Amino acid sequence: MSQVLPDLRYAKSHEWVRTLPDGTLEVGITDHAQGALGDLVFVELPEVGRVLEAGAACAVVESVKAASDVYSPIGGTVLAVNEALAATPELINQDCYGAGWMMRVQPAAGAGADLLGADAYAAELAAVGG
Amino acid sequence: MPFLPHTETDVREMLATIGVPDVETLFDEIPEALRVKGLDGIPPGLSEMEIGRLMTARARRDGQPLAFLGGGAYEHHIPAAVWALTTRGEFYSAYTPYQAEASQGTLQIIYEYQSMITSLTGLEVSNASLYDGGSAVAEAALMAVRAHRKSKSLRLLVPATLNPNYRRVALSTAGNQGLQFDVVPYERGSGCIDQKALATHAGKDYAALVIQQPNFFGQLEDVDALTDWAHAQGMFVIAAVNPTSLAILKPPAEWGAKGADICIGEGQPLGVPLSSGGPYFGFMTTRMEHVRSMPGRIVGRTVDLEGRPGFTLTLQAREQHIRRGKATSNICTNQGLLMTAATIYMTLLGPAGLAQVAEVSRSRTRELAELLIAVPGVRAAFSGPRFHELVLQLDVPVAGVLAKLAREGILAGVDLQEDYPELGNAMLVCATETKTRDDLQRYADALRGALR
Numbered sequence: 060m061s062q063v064l065p066d067l068r069y070a071k072s073h074e075w076v077r078t079l080p081d082g083t084l085e086v087g088i089t090d091h092a093q094g095a096l097g098d099l100v101f102v103e104l105p106e107v108g109r110v111l112e113a114g115a116a117c118a119v120v121e122s123v124k125a126a127s128d129v130y131s132p133i134g135g136t137v138l139a140v141n142e143a144l145a146a147t148p149e150l151i152n153q154d155c156y157g158a159g160w161m162m163r164v165q166p167a168a169g170a171g172a173d174l175l176g177a178d179a180y181a182a183e184l185a186a187v188g189g
Numbered sequence: 190m191p192f193l194p195h196t197e198t199d200v201r202e203m204l205a206t207i208g209v210p211d212v213e214t215l216f217d218e219i220p221e222a223l224r225v226k227g228l229d230g231i232p233p234g235l236s237e238m239e240i241g242r243l244m245t246a247r248a249r250r251d252g253q254p255l256a257f258l259g260g261g262a263y264e265h266h267i268p269a270a271v272w273a274l275t276t277r278g279e280f281y282s283a284y285t286p287y288q289a290e291a292s293q294g295t296l297q298i299i300y301e302y303q304s305m306i307t308s309l310t311g312l313e314v315s316n317a318s319l320y321d322g323g324s325a326v327a328e329a330a331l332m333a334v335r336a337h338r339k340s341k342s343l344r345l346l347v348p349a350t351l352n353p354n355y356r357r358v359a360l361s362t363a364g365n366q367g368l369q370f371d372v373v374p375y376e377r378g379s380g381c382i383d384q385k386a387l388a389t390h391a392g393k394d395y396a397a398l399v400i401q402q403p404n405f406f407g408q409l410e411d412v413d414a415l416t417d418w419a420h421a422q423g424m425f426v427i428a429a430v431n432p433t434s435l436a437i438l439k440p441p442a443e444w445g446a447k448g449a450d451i452c453i454g455e456g457q458p459l460g461v462p463l464s465s466g467g468p469y470f471g472f473m474t475t476r477m478e479h480v481r482s483m484p485g486r487i488v489g490r491t492v493d494l495e496g497r498p499g500f501t502l503t504l505q506a507r508e509q510h511i512r513r514g515k516a517t518s519n520i521c522t523n524q525g526l527l528m529t530a531a532t533i534y535m536t537l538l539g540p541a542g543l544a545q546v547a548e549v550s551r552s553r554t555r556e557l558a559e560l561l562i563a564v565p566g567v568r569a570a571f572s573g574p575r576f577h578e579l580v581l582q583l584d585v586p587v588a589g590v591l592a593k594l595a596r597e598g599i600l601a602g603v604d605l606q607e608d609y610p611e612l613g614n615a616m617l618v619c620a621t622e623t624k625t626r627d628d629l630q631r632y633a634d635a636l637r638g639a640l641r
Contacts, residue, residue: 101481106338121481126507128515 061091061184064156068171069180070132072114075156076174079163083138084171087160088120088129088151091184096122099148104140104162111135111164113173118161120151132174134167252598255628257557259578259619260405260603261322261352262469263458265433265546266623267530268537271460275530282525289501295525296500299488302532309435310428310452311442312474316485318523322455323358325471326351326399326429328484328518329453330363330370332475333397333425335517336450336482340423342394344369348382350404351429353608371395380406380571380580382415390422397425400449402441403434406617407554407578408571416445425450432472433458433550434576436543451475460534461527470524470531481507484518549622550577553629557620560633566640570615577621580605583614585640591616593639599632 067075073092077085093099101121111117116128117137140162144150151159175183195203200212209215235243256264274280279294286292303315319325330345347356347370360370373390376383381404398419402410416426428441428449441449457469475483481504489503509516535543554577561567561581570580583590587604594601602616609615620629 103481121507126512126515 061089061094062156063089063091063177063181063184065177067156068132068174068176069183070130070174071180071183072130072132074129074132076132076171077156077160082166084133084135084164084166085160086132086162086164087155089180090155093151093155093159096120096125096127098123099151101126102144102148102151102161104144105137107137107139109137111137113170120148129161131164133164133170135164135170136167137162138165139163254595254598254600255624255631256463256600257602257618257620257624257632258600259407260617261354261455261457262463262466263431263433263550263577263619263621264463264623265458265460265550265621267460267462267534270537271530271533274533275526280526280529284523284525286502289499293500295529296488296502298529298532299523299525300490300500301536302528303488305532305535306432306472307474309432309440310430310472310474311440311448312452313477314480314483314487315472315474316483316487316523318456318525318528319453319471319473319485319520320524321358321467321469321471322352322429322453322457323355323471324362325453325455325473326355326427327359327362328471328520329427329429329451329473330359330368330397330399331366331518332451332479332482332484333427334368336479337396337425340394340396342396343367344371344393344395345427346371346373346387346390346395346398346419346424348373348375348399348401348404348410349609350375350380350382350406350408350410351399351401352405355401355429375404375406378571379573380404380408381410381573384411384414384418387415387418392422395422395424397427397450398422399427399429400444401429402438403431403576403578406571406580407575407619409438409574409576412439412441412444414445416447416449420445420447428452430454431458431576432456433543433547436540436547437551438576450479456524456527456531459531461530468524468527470527480504482517485520485523546622547577550620551575553620553622553624554578554618556626557618557624557629557632560629561618561636564633564637564640567636570612578617578619580612580615580617582612583616583640585614587614587616590636590639594632594635597635599635601632601636 067077069075073089075087075089079085099120099122103119105117111131111134113134114130117131118129120127120129141160286295299317306315319328334343349372374383374386400410400412400415402412404410419426426449432454441452453473455469456472461469486505487503488500491499491501493499507517509519558579562569566584568582570582591601602618605612605615605617
C-alpha cells in the first residue's frame with residue numbers, strides 16, 4: 060500500500076497539493092505514482108510564470124521504462140520549480156512528498172475545489188489495487 | 190526452420206482452428222467496393238533471366254556519364270572495402286537492434302558513427318541517423334520548436350539559399366503540424382543570405398533560423414554573424430551542413446560566440462553512392478541540454494553486471510512505441526545500412542583523408558570554374574568564397590545546353606530555372622575529387638562547342 064499523507068489534497072491523476080502558510084500551493088506526484096513509474100531519470104518542469112490549467116499536462120517525468128505527463132491538479136501560475144530535480148530526479152523516488160516536490164503555484168480563484176482528501180484518495184487507490 | 194512464415198498446410202490449419210472456410214471469407218468484412226481486383230498497368234512477372242537482360246539493357250542505355258551534378262548529392266570515390274563490409278550479413282539491416290544481447294556489433298557501429306559525427310560537427314550528442322537531409326531539416330525544425338523554452342513560436346526563418354528540396358520536405362512534413370517557414374532572400378552579388386532583409390525580422394518571435402553552409406549555391410555564408418544575430422534575437426540556430434566540408438570548415442559548434450544549437454545534414458557524401466536519388470541518410474547532432482528533445486535514438490556505451498563494456502540503446506522512452514502521440518518524432522528506427530557504410534567510409538579515410546577529399550574537390554571546382562568562365566557566354570553568378578559548387582549563368586536557356594552535353598556523355602549541371610527563375614539561364618555545377626583535369630577540360634571543350 061502506497062503512502063498517503065493526511066494533510067495533503069490529491070488529484071485522481073496522482074498528484075498531491077500542499078497549502079503553504081502564505082496561501083500558495085506546492086505540487087508533486089504521489090508515492091503511488093513514483094512507485095508505478097520506477098526509477099526516475101529525468102524530470103521536465105514548466106517555466107516559472109507559466110499559467111496552468113487544471114487537468115492539463117504541465118510536466119513530464121521519465122523513468123527507465125516510460126515517459127509520462129504530470130497533470131496540473133489546480134489552475135494557477137507557476138511561482139517556482141524544484142531546480143534540484145534537474146540533477147537528482149531520484150529525489151522523487153526517495154521523498155516524493157518532501158524533497159521531491161515539483162513546483163509552487165499561485166492558485167487561481169477557486170482552484171482546487173475538486174481535489175480529494177487523503178481518505179478519498181486512499182479509497183481511489185484501494186479501488187485500483189494500489 | 191523454414192523462412193516462409195506459413196505453408197498452405199499452416200494456413201488451412203489456422204483457418205480450421207478459427208472456423209473460417211477460406212481466406213476470402215476471413216476478409217469478407219472489407220466492402221466489395223474497396224477491394225482491388227488485380228492491378229492495372231502492372232505487366233506480368235518476368236523470370237530472373239528475363240529481368241537480368243532487361244536491366245542490363247537499361248544500364249547500357251544510362252551509360253557511364255561524366256557527372257558534374259551536385260545540388261545535395263555528390264559523387265565521391267568510395268573505397269571498395271566500404272560496401273564489401275557493409276553488405277556482410279551481420280550488418281545487412283536498415284533497423285536499429287532492440288536486443289542488446291544479440292546485437293553488440295551493430296550497436297558498436299552506431300556508437301562509433303555517433304562519435305564521428307559529433308566530432309565532425311563539434312556538438313555533444315548525435316542520434317543514430319535520420320532518413321535524409323530534407324527530413325533532417327523537418328525534424329530539426331520540429332525539435333527547435335519543442336526545445337525552445339522561451340519562445341512558443343511555431344515560425345522559423347529559412348533562407349532562399351537552403352536546398353529547395355529540403356524546404357519542400359520540411360514544409361510537407363512539419364507544415365502540416367502547424368510550423369511556418371518564412372523565407373529570407375539572398376543577396377544578388379554574393380549569393381548569400383541578405384543580412385539587411387534578415388534584419389527586418391529583428392524583434393519578431395521566431396523559434397529558429399536555418400543556415401545552410403555551404404549554401405545551395407555552393408557559396409560560404411557568414412555563419413558567425415548570422416549565428417550571433419539569431420542568438421541575439423532569442424532564436425535557435427539550425428545548421429544544415431555538408432559533412433565532407435566539415436573536414437576543412439569551422440564546425441557548427443564554433444559558429445559565432447555560442448555555436449549552432451542543432452546541426453543536421455545529408456550523409457550521402459560519406460560513402461553512399463548516387464543511385465536514383467537514394468536511399469541516403471540524414472544526421473543530427475545537438476547540445477547535451479537539448480538531448481531529450483532530439484528525435485530518434487541514441488546508442489550508449491555502458492557496462493554489464495560483471496563490469497564488462499557493452500553497448501545499448503538509450504533514451505528511447507520518448508519514441509512513439511512508448512509515447513505514442515507525444516513522441517518526439519515518428520522516427521524510431523534509422524538508416525542503419527547507410528549509416529554503417531558512412532562509419533566504415535570515415536574510418537577508412539580518417540580526418541586527414543576526409544580533409545583531402547574536401548580540399549581536392551574544392552580546388553577541382555575552382556579549376557573547373559576558371560575553364561568554364563573562359564568560355565564565351567558563360568559567367569559566374571556570384572562572387573565570394575565557395576566550397577565545391579558554383580552557379581553559372583549562360584546567354585542561352587540552360588535546358589538545351591544540358592541536353593546537348595548529355596548526348597556527349599556529360600551531365601553538366603542542375604538547371605535552376607524552376608527554383609530560381611530570377612537568375613535567368615542559370616545552372617549549378619560541381620566537381621569533386623573524382624574528376625581529373627582531363628575531365629574538366631573535356632567539359633569545357635564540350636560546353637564551348639554547345640554554345641557555338
